[in-house]
Amino acid sequence: MAMWILGTLLEVVVLVGIYRTGVLRRYLFLSLYTLSSVAISIGRFRVLFHYGGVTSAEYRYFYFYSDALLTIALYFAVISLFFQVFEQMRVERYLRFAAVLLLAGTAWFSYAIVSQSSGRMLTHFAFELSQNLYFVGLALTYVLWGAIVKLRETRTQLIQIVLSLGIYFSAYAATYALANLAPGIYPYARFLLSAFGCLLPLSWAYAFWRVPVNARLVPARLLEVAQ
Amino acid sequence: MTIALMAVVILAASLAALLQFFGIYCRSLIASSVAQPLSPEIQEVTGITSGAAGPEDFPRVVQLLRLCPDFSNDRQQLSAIRIYFLLVKSARWTLASLLPDVRSWAETQLAQCAYFAAVALDHRVSSSRNALAAQTHDSR
Numbered sequence: 001m002a003m004w005i006l007g008t009l010l011e012v013v014v015l016v017g018i019y020r021t022g023v024l025r026r027y028l029f030l031s032l033y034t035l036s037s038v039a040i041s042i043g044r045f046r047v048l049f050h051y052g053g054v055t056s057a058e059y060r061y062f063y064f065y066s067d068a069l070l071t072i073a074l075y076f077a078v079i080s081l082f083f084q085v086f087e088q089m090r091v092e093r094y095l096r097f098a099a100v101l102l103l104a105g106t107a108w109f110s111y112a113i114v115s116q117s118s119g120r121m122l123t124h125f126a127f128e129l130s131q132n133l134y135f136v137g138l139a140l141t142y143v144l145w146g147a148i149v150k151l152r153e154t155r156t157q158l159i160q161i162v163l164s165l166g167i168y169f170s171a172y173a174a175t176y177a178l179a180n181l182a183p184g185i186y187p188y189a190r191f192l193l194s195a196f197g198c199l200l201p202l203s204w205a206y207a208f209w210r211v212p213v214n215a216r217l218v219p220a221r222l223l224e225v226a227q
Numbered sequence: 228m229t230i231a232l233m234a235v236v237i238l239a240a241s242l243a244a245l246l247q248f249f250g251i252y253c254r255s256l257i258a259s260s261v262a263q264p265l266s267p268e269i270q271e272v273t274g275i276t277s278g279a280a281g282p283e284d285f286p287r288v289v290q291l292l293r294l295c296p297d298f299s300n301d302r303q304q305l306s307a308i309r310i311y312f313l314l315v316k317s318a319r320w321t322l323a324s325l326l327p328d329v330r331s332w333a334e335t336q337l338a339q340c341a342y343f344a345a346v347a348l349d350h351r352v353s354s355s356r357n358a359l360a361a362q363t364h365d366s367r
Contacts, residue, residue, distance in 0.1 A: 135237045138244055145251070159255055166248035174241035180234040202303050203252075217258055 003194040008041040010201035017208030023157075029080035030161070033073040034201070040066045054190075064126040071133040074165075075103060078140050081162060085147050102140075106132050131176035138169035156215040157207050164203035171196040246314075253311035256304050257339045260346040269349045280345060282337030285312055288344040295351040296358075305347055312340045 011034050018024055018031050044062060051058040079099040083092055110129040144162055153159070172193065179189040270276050273288055292305065319333035 131234075131237065135241065138241060141248075142244065145248075156255075156259060160252070163248055163252040163255055167245060167252060170241045170245035170248055174238055174245060177234040177238035177241060181231060181238065206303065211259075215259070217255070 003191075003198055004041070007194065007198040007201060008038055010198060010205055011038045011041070014201050014204045014208060017205055021208055021213050023208070023213060026084070027080075027161075029073075029077040030204075033070070033077040034204075036073050037070055040070060064130070068126040068130050068133075071130050071137070072103070075099075075133055075137055075140075078137055078144065078165060081158070081165075082140075082144060082147075084158060085144060085151060085153050102136060103133075106136050127176075127180070131173065131180060134169050134173035134176060138166065138173050141166040141169055154216040156217050157211045157213060159217065160207040160211060161204060164200060164207070167203075168196060168200040171199075249307075250311065250314070253307055254336075256308065257343045260343045261339065263346050263349075265345055266349050266353075269345060269352065273345050273348065275342065275345045280338045280341035282316075282334055282341065284341035285337060285344055288341055288348055292344060292348050292351065295348060296355050297351060301347050301350065305344070308340050308343055312337060315340070 014034050015031060015038070018027055018034075024031055043066065044059070047059050047062045048054065053059065076099070079095065082095050082099075086092075086095065107129060110132050111125060141162060145166060147153070148159060148162060175189050175192050175196070179186045265273075265275065272291065273284065275281075275284055275288070289305075289309065315333050315336045319330060319337070323330040323333065
């Protein structure tokens with residue numbers, strides 16, 4: 001619970017940091033994701049106290065559906081970072097098309113896998129979609145990092161945001177996959193998820209509050225970091 | 228069966244990516260500190276001159292950091308670098324005998340971790356000094 005509250009407070013800190021440094025337009029989708037995460041956390045608190053405990057069916061439904069929505073929001077935030085890295089190449093139209101196609105493909109793939117098992121299909125679909133989207137997000141972040149290195153993108157703030165996203169996506173995808181393999185460990189995995197949930201806003205808070213907007217890494221250092 | 232197979236593939240790939248992204252993230256934190264010079268008094272206290280830290284300096288500098296009040300809120304970055312230091316150190320112990328290149332790479336990384344910690348110590352000392360000066364000014 002403490003971790004959860006801490007994560008929500010850190011998200012508020014991130015939002016204030018984005019607003020304070022005047023990069024709201026540049027990181028609009030990131031801000032929207034953070035804002036929806038704060039709103040969903042408040043919603044989860046309400047459902048938790050209204051329906052009594054994390055084991056209640058209402059809370060579980062709310063948790064998994066809202067998580068699937070949040071993952072989609074984060075997916076679009078990652079795509080918006082692609083726009084920033086590729087902004088000089090004028091490929092927004094293709095990127096937008098590819099993003100929608102990839103999202104639809106992931107949803108279809110998750111449905112195809114889940115439809116093989118009949119029980120509680122909709123809930124399982126939300127879980128499977130989240131796991132697969134975290135993994136797709138991880139793959140996209142990997143590609144984004146490759147593009148950053150290849151195009152010598154040296155904005156320190158952007159680099160730290162992308163790398164923390166990579167850590168977050170891989171940690172979440174691994175935890176979801178582990179919980180999928182052994183459902184018995186899910187109660188423990190929930191603690192891990194809360195801890196990872198704090199790490200992303202913590203590193204973003206650092207990036208927005210401590211790293212100057214125009215700070216850049218020396219290109220040689222960027223290559224050294226990537227190796 | 229398909230769900231389990233997918234989960235195994237995702238788990239393995241995600242853990243490998245987690246390790247790699249964590250390493251790159253830590254190196255990006257280190258890279259932003261490498262260019263920062265150390266103040267003469269930190270050089271004297273730690274025995275590290277600018278750009279010339281050794282792997283063995285890290286534990287000593289971390290102990291000094293524990294003694295210094297944290298006004299600069301760098302705990303998260305330091306924790307990440309400490310985990311990175313332990314990972315690289317264990318890579319040096321396990322892989323260095325098989326791959327000689329790993330040893331020199333690990334030595335460089337460990338030394339850079341020590342330099343990062345020394346820069347953090349420098350920031351903490353100057354933040355503490357500023358906080359003390361502000362307190363003295365307020366009490367007058």
